[in-house]
Each structure stands twice: as structure tokens, then as C-alpha cells.
Amino acid sequence: xxxxxxxxxxLELDNPVIPASGTFGFGYEFAELYDIxxxxxxxxxxxxxxxRFGNPTPRIAECPMGMINSVGLQNPGIDKVISEELPxxxxxxxxxxxxxxxxxxVDEYSYCAERIDKEEQVGIIEINVSCPNVHNGGMxxxxxxxxxAKVTKAVKEVTTKPVYIKLSPNVTDIVSIAKACEENGADxxxxxxxxxxxxIDLKTKxxxxxxxxxxxxxxxILPVALRMVYxxxxxxxxxxxxxxxxxxxxxxxxxMLAGATAVQVGAANLVEPFACKNIIENLPKVMEKYKIDxxxxxxxxxx
Amino acid sequence: xxxxxxxxxxxxxxxENTYKMVLGGDCSGITASGQFVNIKLDGFFLxxxxxxxxxxxxxxxxxxxxxxxxxxxxxxxxxxxxxxILTGLGNGYDLSKSGNEPVLIGxxxxxxxxxxxxxxxxxxxxxxxxxxxFNKENEVFFENEFKALGAEVTVTxxxxxxxxxxxxTDALKNMKYTYIYSCxxxxxxxxxxxxxxxxxxxxxxxxxxxxxxACMGCSCATKYGNKRICKDGPVLEMEEIxx
Numbered sequence: 199x200x201x202x203x204x205x206x207x208x209l210e211l212d213n214p215v216i217p218a219s220g221t222f223g224f225g226y227e228f229a230e231l232y233d234i235x236x237x238x239x240x241x242x243x244x245x246x247x248x249x250r251f252g253n254p255t256p257r258i259a260e261c262p263m264g265m266i267n268s269v270g271l272q273n274p275g276i277d278k279v280i281s282e283e284l285p286x287x288x289x290x291x292x293x294x295x296x297x298x299x300x301x302x303x304v305d306e307y308s309y310c311a312e313r314i315d316k317e318e319q320v321g322i323i324e325i326n327v328s329c330p331n332v333h334n335g336g337m338x339x340x341x342x343x344x345x346x347a348k349v350t351k352a353v354k355e356v357t358t359k360p361v362y363i364k365l366s367p368n369v370t371d372i373v374s375i376a377k378a379c380e381e382n383g384a385d386x387x388x389x390x391x392x393x394x395x396x397x398i399d400l401k402t403k404x405x406x407x408x409x410x411x412x413x414x415x416x417x418x419i420l421p422v423a424l425r426m427v428y429x430x431x432x433x434x435x436x437x438x439x440x441x442x443x444x445x446x447x448x449x450x451x452x453x454m455l456a457g458a459t460a461v462q463v464g465a466a467n468l469v470e471p472f473a474c475k476n477i478i479e480n481l482p483k484v485m486e487k488y489k490i491d492x493x494x495x496x497x498x499x500x501x
Numbered sequence: 502x503x504x505x506x507x508x509x510x511x512x513x514x515x516x517e518n519t520y521k522m523v524l525g526g527d528c529s530g531i532t533a534s535g536q537f538v539n540i541k542l543d544g545f546f547l548x549x550x551x552x553x554x555x556x557x558x559x560x561x562x563x564x565x566x567x568x569x570x571x572x573x574x575x576x577x578x579x580x581x582x583x584x585x586i587l588t589g590l591g592n593g594y595d596l597s598k599s600g601n602e603p604v605l606i607g608x609x610x611x612x613x614x615x616x617x618x619x620x621x622x623x624x625x626x627x628x629x630x631x632x633x634x635f636n637k638e639n640e641v642f643f644e645n646e647f648k649a650l651g652a653e654v655t656v657t658x659x660x661x662x663x664x665x666x667x668x669x670t671d672a673l674k675n676m677k678y679t680y681i682y683s684c685x686x687x688x689x690x691x692x693x694x695x696x697x698x699x700x701x702x703x704x705x706x707x708x709x710x711x712x713x714x715a716c717m718g719c720s721c722a723t724k725y726g727n728k729r730i731c732k733d734g735p736v737l738e739m740e741e742i743x744x
Contacts, residue, residue, distance in 0.1 A: 220716065220717070221711075221715060221716060222715060223714065223715045223717075227713055227714045227715045227732070228715070230502070231502065243717070251720065251722055251727055252717065252720065255707055255708065255718075255719060255720065255721065256707065256708040257708070257718055257719075258547070258708045258709060258710045258716070258718035258719070259708070260545065260546060260547045260571070261546060262546070263546055264546050265546050265547055265710065267710060267716065267718055269716065269717045269718060269720075272717045272720055272727070406708075416546050417546070465546075467711070467715065468547075468710045468711035468715060468716050469541065469546060469547060469548055469711070470541075471502070471504065471587070471711070471713060471715075472504065
């Protein structure tokens, strides 16, 4: 019997598999397909202070081994998430969730974090400073160590639960940004968000995505994510939730060897709705194959 | 929604760039006319959403246009090919509002979902009238199939090379009907809305990520709030659409 349990800042997970924010909604669509309580946890749809429709459509484009999205943080706003989505979610998920929060100013991040911190279902607060799809915010915070530091500090001041900062790969030096998170009190790092990308339609000769650019995710970005998790693991002492292109149990193990304590699965959920279930079911078999008895023993094993 | 493996039984060209694929497999996930399926294709990341033309317990008929790399790949599949398909996606049409003589309007690649809808309405004893709109003669398909169901069929072509010259709305103007069901390009749906003398349901298209409501890739704003074309649609009531 292998042990798949891992611990994130005191929160014990049955396994390290966590659907990534924006690819799992608030869970119900998937709860119709399988018992989502098998998940380690899950990170719910990025939530902002005000309700948002997001960007104009088309906001999805096919890519080799991946996809571009420019949804732009469509969500019902923090008040409705607390009053409507969380109570509904409670009916299909009895574990702690990861609350993914976004903002357009330091005050908005604090506003949402302070409120979501009071919700009993929330185990970890994941601060998204890396959405590539919103102007005047989102990624603007995640691309400067100084701004990430400000957000981290402000959120930590108003919360009691572990705070993870979700980082953008669209930076020159992700290590310095991760260090700024740690120095300002972050309990962990989530990485990586999507890579800024574009597709052009040969018929119209214009970008496919209405917003022109969007976030590239999917199988193709796994090597980039692994490299960045590996680099950040060497530079910080706080846990990392690794993500980017993960779609198999083997990918989960690879991400943990690079330095991740837990692993998020994103785009794979959209093309294979049973992706997380399949990974969780395969994980013990793959562990046996590679002679891993205790999953947490391999964290950072590649270093 | 259900995920199952289907086997291609036949895949034939029926008009310019237009193919009819008949598949064998478990169709129990499909619950309404106007729903769609989402097909995994080797070598492509996103699934391809295709509207359902017809189905019974274990046979699925799709008609699709080979316009991009994914559908061109589909066009090359032969009998025996296996496909991983999510079925029963989207809301589909509400038949209860049809009245006795609804009009069904399909434009180009929007023709297929009208077929199963027409078959069901006929089975309910309704008298559907059908308008099929195409650009030109070599794109026309399924006129006889609709006639075989017992429907009165008008074909329009934009260039007049077959049937009535003009758009579907030119045919609609001269008709008496109790309700409208339609699927086709958005400019056509808008023209129908502007011509309509009754209420109706229109099926929309959008680039989708998942096809089952998770990613918010295909949202559209309606008078009744934001809707996901894949999950809350693709069929919307005429009155709720913000043009």
C-alpha cells in the first residue's frame, strides 16, 4: 500500500491532485460525473470584488498540444461566491477548498482575501497575481517583485489562513518574485499561470482571440513549468503547488521531483473531464512502478 | 453528459465540404434535439463540438463541414475508426412551445440539428414547415430527407442556383407559422429575429474550450444574465438575446 498523502501548510491532502482555478468552475459540472471528494482539494474559479463578464468572444483558441484562453476572470463577484457558490459547493465537496482571488488594486485583493478567510470551507487562499487576460491588474502585479511584495503583505495582514501566491511565467526572473513572496510572509507559491500567447486565423488574417492575446496552457507547457518549479524550489523554503501541462500521474510525479508539494491540473480537465479521477486512480500504480512508497518523500528529489 | 467510445460506420461526402458520419455507440447521454457532441481527435488538443443531426439508442448521425484542420481530419476517417465522444451536451430545443405548425429554419451547417427536431415534431403529430438556406446549389443537402419525414420544404440559395433565390427570411416572410426553431450563422439568426412574427428558439455557435460548462470560454450576455453557450445554450429564446 503506497502513501499518496501530502501536507500543504498544515493542510493534509489525501493526494496531491488539485484541479486548477478556472478549469473546474465551482465543482458542480464535475460532481455530476464523479465523486469529487476523491480530489486532494480544488482551486475554485478566480474571484474578484465585483462581478465580471470577462473579455469578448472568441476567447478560446486551439494550439499544438494546448490551448489559449482569454476568459478574463468571468465570475459572479466575491459576495455571490460566498452567499451562493460556496453553499452549493458544500453539498458536493466536503474537503477544504483553495480560494482563488484576483484584484485590480492592492485594496481589492485585501477586500476579497479578508472576506474569504472567514469561510470555513476555505483551507488555503491562492492569490492570483498572474492572470494574463486583464488590463490594469492581474498580471501587472505578478511581473514586478515590488508589487507582488505589496499584495502579499497586504493580504497577510487581513487573513489567518495560509496564503499562496500564484505566479506568472511571463517574467524575466521568477526566482526573485518568489523570494519577494516568501520575504513578505507568503505561506507558499502556486506556479505557473499560463504563458502569454497568440494564434492568427489565416482566413481573416487577424488574431483568433478577440482580445488578441491570451494564456497558453496544456501539455506543451509542462517543461517550462517543471524548469520554473525546479528553480524556485532551490530559492525558497515555502511549499510550492506546481502546475502547467500536467495531465498524467507520471507528470504529477515529475512535478513533485522538481520540487512541488502538490500539483494542480488545469487544461487537461477541459478536454478530458475525468482527467483528475484518472490521475488519482493511476497514481498508486505509477508509484509502484517507480518504487515510490511515500509520495511526499520524492518532493524536490531531482535536486 | 456521457463519455463513450463510438465506431465510425460510414463517413460520406453529401455536398461541397459537407460530410455525413454515422457512428455506432451508446447514445443514452443525448436527451434532446439540438444538443451537440464533443469529439476527441488524435493530434488535436481541444475536442471538436458538432451538432447532432439524428440519433437513436445506439446510432448517432453527424453532419459537419470540413472547414478547418480538425474537421478535415474527421473527413478522412473511414469505417471502423474509433472516437472518444462526450454526448448530450447543451440544452437542446424545447418542443413544448412549437404550436401546431412551427417553422424550422436551418442555414448551411445549421441544417443538421433541424432534422431530429423535425422527426420528433412529426411524431408528435405537428406539421412542421422547413426552410433550408444555402449559398449555392452544390452546398444543398437533406432536402429529400426532410421531405421523407413529411415536412413541407423550401430551399433557398443566395445566388439562385437552386430553389428560391434569396435568403431564408425571404421564404419566411410569406409563411404562416406558430413558432420558430432555427440554427445557422449569427447574421441569419438576427435577420430571422427581425422578420419573426412569433417567438422562437435560436441555436448559437461559439468557440468552446470544454463544451460542458467548466471553462467559461463561450459565455454570452443575455437579458437574463450571462449564459454559457455550451451548457445554458446553445439554444436561446429569441426574447433573451441582446443583438
